[in-house]
Amino acid sequence: MITSKGVRETITTLNDLQQRLGLVQTEDEDFFSEWTDNLPSLTDQEQVGLDRLKQRYDYHRADGLLLEGTINLVVIAPLLELLGFIDPPFRLKSPDGVTLKLEDPEETIRGFIDVLVVQERLWILTVESKRTTISVPAAFPQLLAYMAANPHRQLPNYGMATNGDEFIFLKLGSGVEYDTSRSFSLFPSRHELRQVAQILKALGRLVLNQ
Numbered sequence: 001m002i003t004s005k006g007v008r009e010t011i012t013t014l015n016d017l018q019q020r021l022g023l024v025q026t027e028d029e030d031f032f033s034e035w036t037d038n039l040p041s042l043t044d045q046e047q048v049g050l051d052r053l054k055q056r057y058d059y060h061r062a063d064g065l066l067l068e069g070t071i072n073l074v075v076i077a078p079l080l081e082l083l084g085f086i087d088p089p090f091r092l093k094s095p096d097g098v099t100l101k102l103e104d105p106e107e108t109i110r111g112f113i114d115v116l117v118v119q120e121r122l123w124i125l126t127v128e129s130k131r132t133t134i135s136v137p138a139a140f141p142q143l144l145a146y147m148a149a150n151p152h153r154q155l156p157n158y159g160m161a162t163n164g165d166e167f168i169f170l171k172l173g174s175g176v177e178y179d180t181s182r183s184f185s186l187f188p189s190r191h192e193l194r195q196v197a198q199i200l201k202a203l204g205r206l207v208l209n210q
Contacts, residue, residue: 017141021148026177034158034206035169035181039198049082050193057186057193061164071126071164075186076116079193083201085118089208093117119207120152123159123170136161136168136183147172155210158203160196167196169203 017023026032042050053075060066060074080086094116116124123146127139139161147157147170159170169181181199184192 013141017144021145022176023144023148023172023178024176026173026179028177028179031173031177032169032171032179032181034171034202035199038202040201040205042194042197042201046082046197047194049078050197053078053082054186054191054193057164061187066164071162075164076124076126076162079197079200080116080124083197083204085200085204090118090204093120117150118204120150121155121157121207122203123147123157125159125161127161127163136163136166137180140170140180144170144172144178156206158207160200160203167192169199 014025056078057066057075060070066074084090086092116126118124123143125139125143127136143159143161147159150157153174155174157172159172161168161170165185165187167184167186170178171180172178184196186193
């Protein structure tokens with residue numbers, strides 16, 4: 001079993017991920033088709049709610065970066081509630097958060113990964129930083145290491161990672177292969193929250209029905 005301490009201290013790059021855990025990004029273009037194929041439609045209520053979330057995000061983002069728990073408060077929690085992830089039959093758990101440390105040429109950037117797991121197999125991951133926005137891919141090594149440590153590995157594990165501005169989906173298969181979606185942006189002018197919601201709904205159905 002991978003410990004929290006072990007992940008923080010030893011899994012910091014994609015090379016670490018491959019050398020220590022054997023995980024590799026697949027070359028199979030169909031490996032992670034779940035984020036593009038047969039996406040569910042959104043109800044009128046969901047579309048109205050998503051427009052309201054985007055307006056709220058734009059309002060707060062205009063004052064600067066969304067820091068600390070503001071991302072969860074303004075975007076993530078309302079999104080999960082709107083899509084029904086907080087109600088039965090879904091079950092949530094919150095493992096210990098993970099500290100993220102990146103060496104910048106001029107300073108050490110410290111961030112925090114807040115993790116919420118849905119149905120043991122769908123990981124909602126928020127990257128927060130007090131000084132600057134940390135790109136979502138920078139957190140992939142530690143996020144995938146935690147997913148690899150999940151005892152429910154007989155089936156694929158899925159994730160959605162965000163720093164408030166950027167959303168990326170991940171899939172870790174039951175073996176050693178993983179892949180990611182393209183990046184979906186909310187800032188400065190794009191409104192891709194609807195696509196994010198459709199993919200999240202699709203993954204939620206998968207983890208309930210598989």
